[in-house]
Amino acid sequence: MNSVYLGLISGTSADGVDACAVSFDEHHQPQQHGALTLAYDPELRQTIFTVQERNMSLHELGQLDTRIGEYFASAAIQLMRTLSIDSASIVAIGSHGQTLLHRPDCSYPYSLQLGNPSLIAERTQTTTVAHFRQKDIAAGGQGAPLVPAFHHAWLGHLHNTALLNLGGIANLSLWDQASPPTLEGFDSGPANSLIDAWCSRHLQQAYDNDGQWARRGQIDTALLARLLKHEYFHQRPPKSTHIDQFSIQWLDEVLASAARVNPQDVAATLVELTAVSVQQALQQSSVTVERVIACGGGCRNSLMMERIARRLGEVKLEVCDSYGISADWVEAVAFAWLAQQTLGKRIGNVPSVTGARHGCILGGIFYP
Structure with missing residues (x-):
């Protein structure tokens, strides 16, 4: 397997972390090598759904960011072990994170995803690209959808x-x-x-x-x-x-x-x-x-x-x-592709979709 990327995402259903290993040819066509879902603990899932109702403290929010990051890192590591590949075989991880709040239309727009990418990079010893939405929002866009x-x-x-x-x-x-x-x-x-x-x-x-x-x-x-x-x-x-x-x-x-x-x-x-x-x-x-x-x-x-x-x-x-991609893994593959776009210094958003003023290289890069 050459030029393999891992895509990680937990969507709005918040049932767990989807992880997919994939490579792309010169025409952006994906070849899927393997995938898995690491289910969230029921208590964690409930915490994610009730974060607004509970008026969560900053201390709790910080802990939740780390806890979700550990799940994302564990999903990547489990997939690597399943496929018998190590970090040296992975170009990068593209991690969407877990969205808690999405407020692109307020006075000071933001979109909040948890799942500490520095922790993911450290645990997996793999370059990790994350925080994709923020640059599009900075450019006046909605920050989503990016896929x-x-x-x-x-x-x-x-x-x-x-x-x-x-x-x-x-x-x-x-x-x-x-x-x-x-x-x-x-x-x-x-x-x-x-x-x-x-x-x-x-x-x-x-x-x-x-x-x-x-x-x-x-x-x-x-x-x-x-x-x-x-x-x-x-x-x-x-x-x-x-x-x-x-x-x-x-x-x-x-x-x-x-x-x-x-x-x-x-x-x-x-x-x-x-x-x-x-x-x-x-x-x-x-x-x-x-x-x-x-x-x-x-x-x-x-x-x-x-x-x-x-x-x-x-x-x-x-x-x-x-x-060519199972319906269950398209979103994870998309963020693997977006990581490839970022590392290649290529635009990842579509201004006609998000409303951004211009195309942007998305995300931050976190090294192991």
Whole structure:
């Protein structure tokens, strides 16, 4: 294996650290060598989700940064051992970190990711690139989504295409067949995070396996209409969001103003919310697409995929597995690619996506 990079990320579902080993050819096409997920301890996952409610002290925040960093380093080390490679075989690690807060539109904009990259570099003895969002925000951008640059480098030969990531939050990358292409990307709204939180409350399970519980419910059209009144759905891109805007507390507030809805019906309605918000996002875009290629954990929820496909109509819905990367690892591969871009002093953001004033070399480099 030559020129191997590791990508590390824990997404908005905060279920653990995804680690992927990958190399890229001169056309940016990835070759995946191996991957794994190191699950978070349930108590740590709960801490991440409740950090705002708890009014966490600076001391606790510092400890959490170190604790998450240890998880990220352990995921990288476990993957290296599984593949029987050492740090000398790895060019660099690209670590997204764990997002706690994302506030690109406040008076002093910021995006906060934990997972101490100095600790990752030290534990793994591998150069680590991290803090990707901050430079884009400094240049006036949203700091997210950053993955459209990789999505287009990987699949740009497919014209009039959208790549849909169904993580905790759903996001889209879209491009046409023009030369140069029009490239857009933004978060469309909630995907797994809100459904997972509802499932955790009512089933004491981390998620609704394959959408089986929600499938037995009925979509409540009145509730769906109230959910779609969230101001985020009516904002124009560039835009990005985080799970705190679509939290279980927000859902409770909406439910409190309505007639009682059966929990299973709420679950079915939340799946439909994802499908409708994806449909509306595609309609808002200036790019008309012929196919949507899906990745992320939501691909493994057959009900969610069915509802999205129905909303897309004649637009073809596929899963990215047939394009060289498993749907579970696309985001980790993207940050490995962004690390390669940074070390090569190449631009990693897309100003038309994030709203930044110019293209930027992203991230900071942390040496072992």
